[in-house]
Amino acid sequence: MKIVKTIESVRTVVEAARRSGKTIGFVPTMGALHIGHISLIQAAAKECDFVVVSIFVNPTQFGAGEDLEKYPRTLQQDLKLCDKAGVDVVFTPENETMYPGQNLTWVNVEKLTDRLCGQFRPGHFRAVATICNKLFNIVQPDVAYFGQKDAQQAAVIKQIVADLNMPLQVVVCPTVREENGLAVSSRNRYLTDQQKKDAASIYQALVKAQQLVDAGVLESAHIIAAMRTILQQGSSIQVEYISVVDAQTLQPIDTIVSQALIAIAVRIGPARLIDNIIVQAPGNSV
Amino acid sequence: MKIVKTIESVRTVVEAARRSGKTIGFVPTMGALHIGHISLIQAAAKECDFVVVSIFVNPTQFGAGEDLEKYPRTLQQDLKLCDKAGVDVVFTPENETMYPGQNLTWVNVEKLTDRLCGQFRPGHFRAVATICNKLFNIVQPDVAYFGQKDAQQAAVIKQIVADLNMPLQVVVCPTVREENGLAVSSRNRYLTDQQKKDAASIYQALVKAQQLVDAGVLESAHIIAAMRTILQQGSSIQVEYISVVDAQTLQPIDTIVSQALIAIAVRIGPARLIDNIIVQAPGNSV
Numbered sequence: 001m002k003i004v005k006t007i008e009s010v011r012t013v014v015e016a017a018r019r020s021g022k023t024i025g026f027v028p029t030m031g032a033l034h035i036g037h038i039s040l041i042q043a044a045a046k047e048c049d050f051v052v053v054s055i056f057v058n059p060t061q062f063g064a065g066e067d068l069e070k071y072p073r074t075l076q077q078d079l080k081l082c083d084k085a086g087v088d089v090v091f092t093p094e095n096e097t098m099y100p101g102q103n104l105t106w107v108n109v110e111k112l113t114d115r116l117c118g119q120f121r122p123g124h125f126r127a128v129a130t131i132c133n134k135l136f137n138i139v140q141p142d143v144a145y146f147g148q149k150d151a152q153q154a155a156v157i158k159q160i161v162a163d164l165n166m167p168l169q170v171v172v173c174p175t176v177r178e179e180n181g182l183a184v185s186s187r188n189r190y191l192t193d194q195q196k197k198d199a200a201s202i203y204q205a206l207v208k209a210q211q212l213v214d215a216g217v218l219e220s221a222h223i224i225a226a227m228r229t230i231l232q233q234g235s236s237i238q239v240e241y242i243s244v245v246d247a248q249t250l251q252p253i254d255t256i257v258s259q260a261l262i263a264i265a266v267r268i269g270p271a272r273l274i275d276n277i278i279v280q281a282p283g284n285s286v
Numbered sequence: 287m288k289i290v291k292t293i294e295s296v297r298t299v300v301e302a303a304r305r306s307g308k309t310i311g312f313v314p315t316m317g318a319l320h321i322g323h324i325s326l327i328q329a330a331a332k333e334c335d336f337v338v339v340s341i342f343v344n345p346t347q348f349g350a351g352e353d354l355e356k357y358p359r360t361l362q363q364d365l366k367l368c369d370k371a372g373v374d375v376v377f378t379p380e381n382e383t384m385y386p387g388q389n390l391t392w393v394n395v396e397k398l399t400d401r402l403c404g405q406f407r408p409g410h411f412r413a414v415a416t417i418c419n420k421l422f423n424i425v426q427p428d429v430a431y432f433g434q435k436d437a438q439q440a441a442v443i444k445q446i447v448a449d450l451n452m453p454l455q456v457v458v459c460p461t462v463r464e465e466n467g468l469a470v471s472s473r474n475r476y477l478t479d480q481q482k483k484d485a486a487s488i489y490q491a492l493v494k495a496q497q498l499v500d501a502g503v504l505e506s507a508h509i510i511a512a513m514r515t516i517l518q519q520g521s522s523i524q525v526e527y528i529s530v531v532d533a534q535t536l537q538p539i540d541t542i543v544s545q546a547l548i549a550i551a552v553r554i555g556p557a558r559l560i561d562n563i564i565v566q567a568p569g570n571s572v
Binding site: 007011101103104105106107108109110111112129130133134137138140159160162163164165166167 | 293297387389390391392393394395396397398415416419420423424426445446448449450451452453
């Protein structure tokens with residue numbers, strides 16, 4: 001496994017693989033790798049001939065007062081996990097490599113970024129769209145892999161790739177969960193044991209939503225109220241939002257007609273955690 | 287020379303050229319080709335093995351009340367000129383090909399787009415940056431060619447390519463002028479003979495600015511006043527702006543210290559015309 005820090009070197013290595021006829025799979029990460037990331041790497045390794053992982057804690061996507069400083073950095077462990085998972089190249093640029101001068105260009109996605117996390121993290125998705133655009137242009141993969149846990153991020157990335165005709169495919173992989181249902185996240189490290197127990201109610205609320213929809217309860221207000229009751233059982237949980245939105249447009253819907261994304265964001269102690277499921281109104285198959 | 291209308295077909299043709307080891311030069315245009323465009327194509331043909339020209343009147347870069355409807359469309363003549371100039375592929379997509387659904391993604395460049403034409407054409411450079419980003423991702427050229435007449439556009443394109451790490455080089459070619467000094471432009475077709483004569487004063491004003499700078503007159507206000515006097519001699523001319531700006535940042539400067547861009551926009555009858563020169567304070571070589 002190669003570890004490279006410069007744009008030129010990652011381009012050289014990937015170009016050599018491409019010339020030898022290999023397809024390139026790419027997993028962009030902020031490091032602090034966990035089994036969620038590994039599942040993306042495994043999907044890339046299964047479907048592509050050559051796997052590139054980037055590890056870069058992108059400063060522009062953290063807002064004022066967010067956790068940029070304390071975001072976990074575990075590079076040595078990350079590299080071991082990548083090597084074990086069959087990664088060919090890890091790209092670990094410095095800030096100065098990714099932002100050598102004043103960055104004036106931003107990739108904005110309208111509408112998809114107004115709600116959900118976009119409402120609580122102004123500028124976040126603009127920064128995510130921009131850094132992914134940069135990384136795609138640097139690595140030039142055939143396929144890039146993202147997790148469903150970050151549903152809004154995945155929707156934004158799919159949109160920029162489609163709207164800007166970027167020559168790659170985006171694959172969104174299922175959320176990986178801990179034993180109690182909690183979606184794995186680098187930010188779970190911030191939780192105490194008790195907070196982790198409380199956090200299980202996020203998944204329980206999503207399961208409840210699924211059960212209600214399966215039973216034909218399709219009014220968003222009803223579903224959200226039932227979810228809120230469950231979340232409030234975890235005493236350390238502060239709900240940021242519970243939303244039922246169209247799975248494609250991410251715009252709020254009052255009644256689930258076909259497919260919907262049900263998404264949650266909460267604060268538990270020092271962590272902000274998100275999770276979601278996609279549900280289908282009974283009798284409406286995809 | 288091939289003429290293609292779909293994204294798949296232009297990608298296939300370019301990919302075949304690239305695989306055979308050819309370098310790809312790209313000249314994006316809105317058609318109504320003139321000797322300015324031809325000079326870009328000639329530069330591409332000289333420096334690259336394979337030349338792609340796109341002809342697409344991009345609707346999103348025209349503001350309300352601008353000349354989208356009457357913008358000259360001369361496809362048959364354009365194709366002849368391309369063929370003669372040694373173009374390998376002309377890409378002539380329909381609107382529906384470039385914007386198949388609702389376009390939600392915009393590439394914004396801060397600061398560079400605030401002033402000059404950006405001030406008078408809100409949203410214009412956002413649309414130009416976005417369509418060029420799309421075209422670059424479709425054609426994937428090694429080098430793209432733009433004209434110095436559209437100085438702000440060239441600066442914006444260079445900035446997105448640098449900031450987004452797009453894998454191509456941007457070359458800016460000198461402005462081509464008619465015999466009386468008027469910069470050639472597709473919009474010169476809108477002018478009557480008298481208006482064309484009046485329009486010569488745009489270049490005369492720029493020559494005056496150059497003379498003043500060469501003589502050590504470096505205060506912008508002084509230069510602009512002298513230019514305005516010349517422009518006012520053309521009775522059909524309405525000045526939109528005369529600006530002295532830093533050649534890199536495009537921010538206004540009071541006194542020319544090293545390199546400056548002196549830019550003009552005027553309205554003459556139904557046409558809005560722009561032109562510029564880059565000047566160098568005496569004793570400051572680039």
